[in-house]
Amino acid sequence: MKLTLQGIQSAAGWEGAGIRLPGYDVRALAERTRQSPVWVHFGIGNIFRIFVGSIADRLVEAGLLDRGITCAETFDPEIVERIYRPFDNLSLSVILNGDGTVDEKVIGVLGEAIDARRSNAAQWNRLKQVFAAPGLQLVSFTITEKGYALRDARGEYYPFVRRDIEEGPDRVTGAMGVVAAMLYERFRAGAAPLALVSMDNRSRNGEVLRDAVLAMAGAWLERGSVEPAFMEYVGDERRVAFPWTMIDKITPRPGEAIAGRLEAAGVRDMRPIVTSKQTFIAPFVNAEGPQYLVVEDSFPGGRPPLEAAGVYMADRETVNRAERMKVTACLNPIHTALCTYACMLGYEMFADGMGDLELNALARRVGYVEGMAVAPDPGILSPKAFLDEVMNQRFPNRYLGDTSQRIATDISQMVGIRFGETVKAHVRRSGTAEGLVGIPMAIAGWLRYMLAVDDAGEPFELAPDPMGQPLISRVRGSFCLGREGEVSGVLRPILENAEIFGTDLYAAGIGEKIEAMFREQLAGPGAVRATLKKYLPADRTA
Numbered sequence: 001m002k003l004t005l006q007g008i009q010s011a012a013g014w015e016g017a018g019i020r021l022p023g024y025d026v027r028a029l030a031e032r033t034r035q036s037p038v039w040v041h042f043g044i045g046n047i048f049r050i051f052v053g054s055i056a057d058r059l060v061e062a063g064l065l066d067r068g069i070t071c072a073e074t075f076d077p078e079i080v081e082r083i084y085r086p087f088d089n090l091s092l093s094v095i096l097n098g099d100g101t102v103d104e105k106v107i108g109v110l111g112e113a114i115d116a117r118r119s120n121a122a123q124w125n126r127l128k129q130v131f132a133a134p135g136l137q138l139v140s141f142t143i144t145e146k147g148y149a150l151r152d153a154r155g156e157y158y159p160f161v162r163r164d165i166e167e168g169p170d171r172v173t174g175a176m177g178v179v180a181a182m183l184y185e186r187f188r189a190g191a192a193p194l195a196l197v198s199m200d201n202r203s204r205n206g207e208v209l210r211d212a213v214l215a216m217a218g219a220w221l222e223r224g225s226v227e228p229a230f231m232e233y234v235g236d237e238r239r240v241a242f243p244w245t246m247i248d249k250i251t252p253r254p255g256e257a258i259a260g261r262l263e264a265a266g267v268r269d270m271r272p273i274v275t276s277k278q279t280f281i282a283p284f285v286n287a288e289g290p291q292y293l294v295v296e297d298s299f300p301g302g303r304p305p306l307e308a309a310g311v312y313m314a315d316r317e318t319v320n321r322a323e324r325m326k327v328t329a330c331l332n333p334i335h336t337a338l339c340t341y342a343c344m345l346g347y348e349m350f351a352d353g354m355g356d357l358e359l360n361a362l363a364r365r366v367g368y369v370e371g372m373a374v375a376p377d378p379g380i381l382s383p384k385a386f387l388d389e390v391m392n393q394r395f396p397n398r399y400l401g402d403t404s405q406r407i408a409t410d411i412s413q414m415v416g417i418r419f420g421e422t423v424k425a426h427v428r429r430s431g432t433a434e435g436l437v438g439i440p441m442a443i444a445g446w447l448r449y450m451l452a453v454d455d456a457g458e459p460f461e462l463a464p465d466p467m468g469q470p471l472i473s474r475v476r477g478s479f480c481l482g483r484e485g486e487v488s489g490v491l492r493p494i495l496e497n498a499e500i501f502g503t504d505l506y507a508a509g510i511g512e513k514i515e516a517m518f519r520e521q522l523a524g525p526g527a528v529r530a531t532l533k534k535y536l537p538a539d540r541t542a
Contacts, residue, residue: 001013001014001266001268003087003090003106003267003268003269003270003283004087004088005026005027005088008021008022008026008090008106017104017265018102019092019106019265019267020106022060022061022106022108022109023061024060029108029109030068032066032067032068033067033068033070034070034111034112036067036135037067037070037112037130037133037135037136038065038067038135039056039068039070039138040069040070040071040072040131040136040138040139040140041071041072041139041141041142042116042140042142042178042179043073043074043075043142043144044071044080045076045142045279046254046281046287047249047251047285049091049107050094050095050249050251050285050287051247051251051291051293052199053091053093053109053110055306055309055311056109056304057105057108058309058310059306062309064305064308065304067111068109068110068111068112069110069111070111071089071111071112071114072127073113073116074116074117074143074174074175074178075175075277077115077117078273078275078276078277078279079279079281080114080115081115082273083283084110086269087283089110089111089113090106090107090110090283091106091110091284091285092104092105092106092107092262092267092270092283092285093106093107093284093285094262094286094287095286095288096258096286096288096289097288097289098288098289098394098396098399103289114127117173118170118172127182128182128185131182131186132188132189134189134192136186136192137194137195137299137302137304138194138195138196138301139179139195140196140197141196141197141199141200141209143175144200144410145201145202145413145414145417146413147175148176148198148200148209149413150212150215151499152467152470152499153471153499153500154499155499160173160174161174161176161177164177165219165223168220168226169184169220176212176213176216179216180213180216180220183217183233183234183240184226184230187229187230187233187234192301193239193241193300194241194300194301195241195298195303196209196213196240196241196243197245198245200247201247201327201417202327203320203323203327203421204244205244205323206242206245206296207242207244209242210237210242214231214235217234217235237298238300240300241298241300242298243297243319244295244296244316244323245295245319246293246294246319246322246325246327247292248290248291248292248331249290249291250287250288250394251287251288252286253280254272254282254286257401259271259272259282262284269283280406286400286401287400288397288400290393290394292312292322292326292381293306293312294311294322294323294378294381295312296316297314312380318378318379320376324375324376325375325376325378325383327417327418327421328375328418328419328422329367329371329374329383329387330367330371330372330383330390331386331387331390332414332417332418333419333442334366334367334371334391335350335418336419336446337362337363337418337441337445338350338354338359338363338404339405339407339408340404340408340411340446341353341358341362341532342356342404343404343408343454343460344445344448344454344455344528345454345455345528346454346455347359347404348404348405349401349403349404350395350402350403350404351395351396351397351398351402353404355396358529358533358536359532361537363391363395364391365438365441365536367387367390367391368387369438370422370426371422373426374422374425374426405463406463407463408449408462408463409464409465410463410464410466410467410468411468412465412472413467413468419439419443419501420502422439423501423503423505424502424508426508427503427509433508434508436513437536440510440514440517441517441531441532441536443495443505443514444514444518444531447475447491447518448521450462450471450472450476451479453480453481456525456526457481457524474490474494475490478490480522481522481524482524483522487515491514491515492506495511495514496511517531517535520534
């Protein structure tokens with residue numbers, strides 16, 4: 001059996017393997033998608049295919065949507081060339097349940113895949129056609145936190161952003177430049193309404209996306225590359241809206257064991273690949289079953305009936321509360337706090353780290369004590385019930401196969417988002433965050449992790465974090481195990497940097513505490529474990 005349009009015509013083999021096939025005509029759906037696009041998505045990797053793709057799949061299966069998604073990739077063209085085109089834009093969803101059962105289905109709604117780089121002229125022109133289509137309703141994004149970044153930790157434009165500003169809409173390379181350029185194309189084609197929907201894990205993600213687009217458009221206007229009416233168009237949320245969202249579904253890298261099981265069942269060519277840009281991807285996607293998506297209902301050009309596929313449609317304040325609950329209190333901070341320590345303590349699988357007494361104590365302190373104290377209640381979801389599910393069912397799911405290093409990818413872009421809002425919330429509530437212990441320990445662990453030396457004194461490989469290299473170089477060039485160096489002089493520029501954390505951690509009352517925790521972890525082999533035990537004593541009677 002081959003995952004292609006021709007291959008899925010032989011239904012018996014797939015059904016015999018327990019893999020469900022699309023209940024719709026995939027070819028006809030793809031043709032309608034190309035002729036009259038309604039939905040574009042940027043960032044067409046793993047979570048997009050198994051989560052966003054599954055939403056569209058459910059709507060098409062139910063007869064509530066008659067077109068698929070136009071898939072656009074600005075970062076890694078190998079995804080299009082090696083994962084989409086050889087498999088006729090089909091994807092295989094593999095849900096790994098906590099009881100060991102597996103649910104598998106072929107997703108057929110990925111109607112068209114576009115290499116969204118200006119250097120590919122034919123594909124670039126095709127993307128322009130898609131954005132000029134008056135019936136286009138929404139553009140969604142899963143491009144990770146770094147995809148929206150225009151400035152570095154010093155507050156200066158990244159070189160590629162500066163080039164995109166200087167060279168104008170016709171010569172962009174960065175994701176935000178491409179989006180702004182496509183909006184300019186839509187403006188010139190009649191300025192039809194549109195919603196741009198960030199589905200990435202960061203606070204006020206719609207606002208972040210809007211700010212980035214407006215910054216690009218404003219810079220072009222200053223240079224005379226676009227006309228004032230374009231700035232009015234993208235700045236008017238009655239015509240171009242940027243809904244806020246909260247998204248949640250743990251989606252690890254594709255597992256070799258799963259590929260082997262699929263191939264043993266008769267499905268060919270399932271082996272994962274690693275692209276030259278370090279994207280871990282496969283023709284299938286494996287993920288957990290639980291998933292949550294809350295979306296601000298602001299779509300000036302209309303939208304598919306997303307609520308019929310389990311999406312919570314809400315107002316902005318509800319979305320903001322749900323996102324803050326998850327991203328800054330009940331899930332992501334725990335992920336980020338534990339992943340670096342799990343790497344240093346030798347836990348390849350994140351679920352195994354959850355069984356470690358000290359790491360479990362850190363997770364509970366960050367979640368139940370420091371996070372829940374300031375976690376907003378969105379009303380549509382209970383923060384306590386959500387956190388209980390995370391701690392007792394989702395994180396301990398070994399069948400998921402999620403790795404500590406996968407979670408640590410691009411961590412320099414995450415620590416501020418995960419912890420900064422909670423620190424600020426404690427300051428607003430109490431005037432200081434000096435009572436925090438888990439979050440300072442998490443930040444100290446991130447700094448200690450940068451040395452790329454585990455708690456036994458052995459070197460290990462850091463997870464990919466291209467934008468974090470200046471910070472990594474600063475820390476590794478200043479410290480080594482057994483010799484602490486001048487801690488405050490090196491760490492202060494990092495910990496007081498509002499570009500990283502959204503606030504000055506010294507002014508918040510925890511900068512010196514982080515320094516002390518970091519210093520203690522440098523003492524020698526075993527110091528990481530000893531520091532965790534000192535500050536976060538575990539319940540050893542449980």
